[in-house]
Amino acid sequence: MHPLKKLTCRAFQLAFRLALPFLPYREPKQLDGLDSIPPLLKWSGVGSVLLVTDRSVRSLGLTAPLEKSLAGEGIICAVYDGTVSNPTIQNVEEGRQLYLDSGAQAIIAVGGGSVMDCAKGVGARIARPHKPVRRMKGLLRVLVPTPLTIAVPTTAGTGSEATLAAVITDPEKKHKYPINDFALIPDYAVLDPKITLGLPPFITATTGMDALTHAIESYIGQTTTKLTQAMSEEAARLIVHNLPRAFADGTDLEARRAMLRAAYCAGVSFTRSYVGYVHGLAHSLGGQYGIPHGLANAVILPYFLEEYGPACWEKLGKLAKAAGLAQEGDSAQQSALAFIAWIKEANRTMGIPETIAELRAEDIPAMARHADQECNPLYPVPRLMDRQELEIMYQKLMAKEASPWISKPSSRTSGPISKLARRLA
The missing domain is CATH 1.20.1090.10 (Dehydroquinate synthase-like - alpha domain)
Structure with a gap:
C-alpha cells in the first residue's frame, strides 16, 4: 500500500x-422466549407488526407459534417471507411497502443474518422514507430512530441481533455492501436455543x-x-x-x-x-x-x-x-x-x-x-x-x-x- x-x-x-467511548453503542435487551414478545408489544402500545422471515423458516413452522400468540393478543401480524440468502434492495422495498400497507408499528425478524439484515433495511427505509438504500451505504447514513425492532435468530452465526450493521445486495451492480448505523441495533433480542x-x-x-x-x-x-x-x-x-x-x-x-x-x-x-x-x-x-x-x-x-x-x-x-x-x-x-x-x-x-x-x-x-x-x-x-x-x-x-x-x-x-x-x- x-x-x-x-x-x-x-x-x-x-x-x-x-x-469509541463517546459513541452511542448499546446492547439489545434480551427477552425470554417467543412468548415474551406479545406482552411486550401490548405494553408498548403496538397493535400491528411486520414479521420479516424467509420461506424456509416459515415452512419449518418456526414462526407459527409466534403468529398464533400475536393473534391471540389481538395484534395484527403481516408476514414478509420473501427474504433471500443475500437480501436485496428489492427485498427491503417489498418489506417496506408491506409495513406501510398493513399499518405496522414495529418489526419482528425471525431467521438468520439475512432476515435480520433485511428487517434492519426495512426499518431504515421507514425511518428515512426519502433516502434510497443505495444512499445508505457506509457509515452513519440513517441517523434517526427506526421502528421498534425485535430480533429472533434461528442460526448462531451473524450476531446481527446485536450489531449496527445490515448488509444488502444490489443485484444490478452485483455489489454487496454494509449499512452501519447505531439506529440499526435491534431494541430486543430473543436467544432461544430450541429454535435452532x-x-x-x-x-x-x-x-x-x-x-x-x-x-x-x-x-x-x-x-x-x-x-x-x-x-x-x-x-x-x-x-x-x-x-x-x-x-x-x-x-x-x-x-x-x-x-x-x-x-x-x-x-x-x-x-x-x-x-x-x-x-x-x-x-x-x-x-x-x-x-x-x-x-x-x-x-x-x-x-x-x-x-x-x-x-x-x-x-x-x-x-x-x-x-x-x-x-x-x-x-x-x-x-x-x-x-x-x-x-x-x-x-x-x-x-x-x-x-x-x-x-x-x-x-x-x-x-x-x-x-x-x-x-x-x-x-x-x-x-x-x-x-x-x-x-x-x-x-x-x-x-x-x-x-x-x-x-x-x-x-x-x-x-x-x-x-x-x-x-x-
Missing part, C-alpha cells in the same frame, strides 16, 4: 478508536465459522477495547468447544445454547471493533455469485490469518490460549499457528471447501476494487493491503484441480467431526 494511503487509513482508525435445534449440519458449520470470524477479526484489529476483547475471548472459547458438538448432534441443546451466546458475544465485539478484509472479500463474493456469507468467511479466514503473519501472532496467540487451543508457555507464533491449524481442520471435517469454485479471474479486479473501497480506511486490520494486494488474495481462493469444491456433508454424525467433538467435549 502507498505510504500516504496507509497513513490516511491509520489516522482514520486512530480517530475512530479515540471516539435440528439446523442442518452444513448451515450449523458455516454460521458457526462466521461467528468465529467475527470474534477473530475484531480481536486482532487495532480498535479493541476491554469489552470487545472479553466478548471475543468468550465467543472463541464457546465456539471451539461447542461448534463440533452442535454439528455432530443437531439436538444438543447445551451446544446450541452456547453457540447462540457465542454469536451474540462476537456480534457485540465486532459492532464496536469492526471486522477486516475477510468480510470485504466475502461481501464481494456474495454480491457477485450469491455465495452465503458464512460459507465465504469460513473459506477465506485461514488465508488472511496466514497472510497477516507476525502482524497478528501476538493477539491471535492470546485468543488461542483463551479458547484452550494453546498452553500458557507457548510462544505467540506457536499459539497463533495452532489456532489457524484448528480452523483448517474444523473446516475440513465439516465439509467446508478450501476454495471458491465460482470465482472467475476476470471478475477479480472489480471485486477487489469493491473490497478496497469497503475496507479502507474503515477496518482496523493488522496489516493494510491495497487493491492489488487484495487481488492476489482472491487468486489464492480460486479452485484448483488439487482442491475441488467439496460437496456438502450429509446429516450423519460419524467420522472425523464426531472425533473432534468428543475430543473437545
Whole structure:
C-alpha cells in the first residue's frame, strides 16, 4: 500500500478508536422466549407488526407459534417471507411497502443474518422514507430512530441481533455492501436455543465459522477495547468447544445454547471493533455469485490469518490460549499457528471447501476494487493491503484441480467431526 494511503487509513482508525467511548453503542435487551414478545408489544402500545422471515423458516413452522400468540393478543401480524440468502434492495422495498400497507408499528425478524439484515433495511427505509438504500451505504447514513425492532435468530452465526450493521445486495451492480448505523441495533433480542435445534449440519458449520470470524477479526484489529476483547475471548472459547458438538448432534441443546451466546458475544465485539478484509472479500463474493456469507468467511479466514503473519501472532496467540487451543508457555507464533491449524481442520471435517469454485479471474479486479473501497480506511486490520494486494488474495481462493469444491456433508454424525467433538467435549 502507498505510504500516504496507509497513513490516511491509520489516522482514520486512530480517530475512530479515540471516539469509541463517546459513541452511542448499546446492547439489545434480551427477552425470554417467543412468548415474551406479545406482552411486550401490548405494553408498548403496538397493535400491528411486520414479521420479516424467509420461506424456509416459515415452512419449518418456526414462526407459527409466534403468529398464533400475536393473534391471540389481538395484534395484527403481516408476514414478509420473501427474504433471500443475500437480501436485496428489492427485498427491503417489498418489506417496506408491506409495513406501510398493513399499518405496522414495529418489526419482528425471525431467521438468520439475512432476515435480520433485511428487517434492519426495512426499518431504515421507514425511518428515512426519502433516502434510497443505495444512499445508505457506509457509515452513519440513517441517523434517526427506526421502528421498534425485535430480533429472533434461528442460526448462531451473524450476531446481527446485536450489531449496527445490515448488509444488502444490489443485484444490478452485483455489489454487496454494509449499512452501519447505531439506529440499526435491534431494541430486543430473543436467544432461544430450541429454535435452532435440528439446523442442518452444513448451515450449523458455516454460521458457526462466521461467528468465529467475527470474534477473530475484531480481536486482532487495532480498535479493541476491554469489552470487545472479553466478548471475543468468550465467543472463541464457546465456539471451539461447542461448534463440533452442535454439528455432530443437531439436538444438543447445551451446544446450541452456547453457540447462540457465542454469536451474540462476537456480534457485540465486532459492532464496536469492526471486522477486516475477510468480510470485504466475502461481501464481494456474495454480491457477485450469491455465495452465503458464512460459507465465504469460513473459506477465506485461514488465508488472511496466514497472510497477516507476525502482524497478528501476538493477539491471535492470546485468543488461542483463551479458547484452550494453546498452553500458557507457548510462544505467540506457536499459539497463533495452532489456532489457524484448528480452523483448517474444523473446516475440513465439516465439509467446508478450501476454495471458491465460482470465482472467475476476470471478475477479480472489480471485486477487489469493491473490497478496497469497503475496507479502507474503515477496518482496523493488522496489516493494510491495497487493491492489488487484495487481488492476489482472491487468486489464492480460486479452485484448483488439487482442491475441488467439496460437496456438502450429509446429516450423519460419524467420522472425523464426531472425533473432534468428543475430543473437545
